[in-house]
Amino acid sequence: MHSRDWTVDRERDAFLLKVWAHQESEFSGYAFYWRKVWVFFEMRPVDSKISPDQTSCWFRFLAKGIEISDLGTVVRDDLMEVLREAIAASPGGVTHQYVHRSATVEFIGE
Template structure:
C-alpha cells in the first residue's frame, strides 16, 4: 500500500502519544509544542513520517519516522524537485542527517530505509498541501 498525506485524527494523536513524543523533540524554545497537524502515513505497514520542527534560521528541519513501533528522529532539507515525470509522479530530492536505525532493527535497515524513501516520495514535497498525489524521492544521507 502507498503512503497517504492526511490530517492527523484525534485517535491517532492518542494511539501514538504524538503530542508528548513530538513535543519532546521540538526545538528547545518550543518543547511541548506539537508542530505538525498532518502526516504521511501507511496504516497497513504501521509507518509514518511527521515533521517535528521548523525554524526560519535553520537550513534543516526536524522530522520523525515511525516504523512498526520504533521512532527515528533526524534533520532533513530539500535538494530540489517537483514537476511531473512522464509516469505522472512527482520527484524530490532530500538530504538527511542524524538518521539512525534502532539497534534492535539493524537487520531490517534496508527495508526501513526503503519505506522512508517511499514515504518521502509520497509526501510529494508538501504533504497535505502538495498538489501531487504520488511521487518518488532521492535521499542522500550526510554526516553531521
C-alpha cells in the same frame, strides 16, 4: 504543524511527520515511526522538478542524524526502504494534486 506535514501508512504501521521547522535553519526535524521503532532526523529539500502539466513532481532531499545502528541489518534495510517510500508519498509537503510523486533521499553524516 500543518496537516500536509505528515504521511501515514496504516498497513505498514508507519508514519512520518515534521516535528519542527525554523526559518533560520536549513534543515527541518522529522520523526518516523515503524513497527514500534522511532527514528528522529533532520531533512531539507535541495532540488525539485514539477512537470509542465502539473501531474508529477520529484524532489531530492538531504537527510542527516539518523541513528539506527542498534537494529539488525535486515530490519535496518527494511526500515530505510519504508522511510524512503514515506518521504516520496508526500515529498516536501506538496499538495496531493500530483498523480505521480517521487523523491530521492541522500543520507549524509553530521
